[in-house]
Amino acid sequence: MSSLPVLFVDHPFPDLYRDLVDDRATIVGSGTDDGLVRADAVIAGAVRHWNAAEFALAPSLTVISRVGVGYDNVDVADAHAAGVVVCNAPLAPMVSTAEHTIALMLAVTKHLPHQMARSNGGLKGEPVGRALELDGRVLGLVGLGRIAGRVAVAAQALGMRVIATDPGIAESPVDGVDLVGLNELLAMSDVVSLHAPALPSTIGIIDADALERMQPGSYLVNCARGPLVDHDALLAALDAGHLQGAGLDVTDPEPLPAGHALLDRHDVVVTPHIASATVAGRRRLYEHAIDNALAVLAGRPASIVEPPA
Template sequence: MKIVVLDGHTLNPGDNPWVPLEELGDVTVYPRTATEDIVPRAQDAEIVLVNKTPLTAETLSQLPNLRYIGVLATGFDVVDLEAAGRRGIPVCNVPGYATNAVAQYVFAMILELDHHIRDHDASVKAGLWAASEDWCFWNTPQIELTGQTMGIIGFGAIGSRVSELAHAFGMKVLACTRTPKPVPDYAPFSYASIEEVFEQADVISLHCPLTADNERFVNADLLSRMKPEALFINTARGRLVDEHALAAALAAGKLRGAALDVVSAEPISSDNPLLSAPGCILTPHIAWASLTARQNLMRQAGANVRAYLAGRPANVVNDTWLAR
């Protein structure tokens, strides 16, 4: 069984061996693959695994031996699901591997925006504390989360975990989800529309997948509904957000701050308007990247392939097209 990984560097930069896959077949791992190299590298493979390397309908048509696609992530927008399904190729993702890592990262972003810890560290090291007439000082307001409202868009595993952490901080939770779920056993919690979340929340965090229907749904209209003291957090997908609208809202003081771990084109382009937006923190898509999470991902990717080889594909995301 020939297995090809087209972009394996971020999952295993040297600390997370490919053993779960190597136990199942002849594995070739490429750190990165340019678009023009996808077909030559994957042409003979029965199993291909990708993270961000796109597998379009045109590309898939040139891979006659392909029988299985594994996405080394929870999001699967890099694969043409319909084209794969029409070929009878299951596309399987890895849900839940980074739930705790991403939820923790969300609050790292929120707490940095509320306390500006690194700025205060720099002030101390620049001598401002030593020169102070008082025993303490602060350069920015210190903001407490207790009593604030957390707004969560998307209430899958990560959104649910963020909600639990918000509750632990003493926050109220408003959640918007397309799929009805039981109300958690903590309060205050309620489901709400997207508009209600943007109007009422003090912090808004995105945890929904990117689909053809929701690209750039966070637009000028939704942003205009936010409280001017509110924060916006995105660790989901960059293309959920109209970045020009968000940069304009920050420049106009229509929200207090934003923190994004994802942007519309990655790596970020030099003309991305968020690079110069005031009150905006940008990090290089690392919320998922703890070693623990990457080890979880490696194990589950191997388990997915093992399930496919046993005739019982797991975590299939294009089952609708397969059924057709």
């Protein structure tokens, strides 16, 4: 009988990444509950919610390792109570997500959906030069973790001044990025980009009041978590012309239902939570998730999510 550790994958495991396991472990599950009872580790996607009831189904479980940064779908307190270590992969999506953030910022500030509609014959008349030149403009980052730090460097290369707000740090880890309060950031920024986790203190942080504090004619980008933004308030700010546009890789709900008012607007770009889904980024997510799980099982250092106080 094999002595290899058993990794339960709670979603269909892509054959493309089978080589990341090879003879290091045995993969079970892959979208079914087969093998959960003998699983040493779970490789968790973003859909299934893992709590005390789920952990009770896996008496041998030692670690649950997320294929991603966020762990909203894992009850860390329940895991801790069950003796299960929770891991995430904070470095894996950093490059791809930062690039996607810059791509959304450029798409909306250059009014690309509007101009594409013009090219396709959907809009008539002379073009209006409303696109924003980013050189010399201010980018405000809500959260200054790894992804936001990389966004900051890219934005500085475009000639932007970058400011940030993050209650979790005392001084900026990125040269040339000034830390300010949230209200100051909203008032100063031509583009506000969200990089905070979904916590009780951050859910709905961009509400009607926050949007009103943003500069007239400014833009919002969100590649973090959908619940950070009140979408009804966002629509109202766009309809009123207070905001010029928004780029969203994450929404609430996710995905948005067909016919949602945020879809098919010329001032909004919505992508389906795929910021990290480059070829390199997806492989890195699975690589880090598997490596974390096997490291915990072997007693080696891993990227561990601390249980709540």
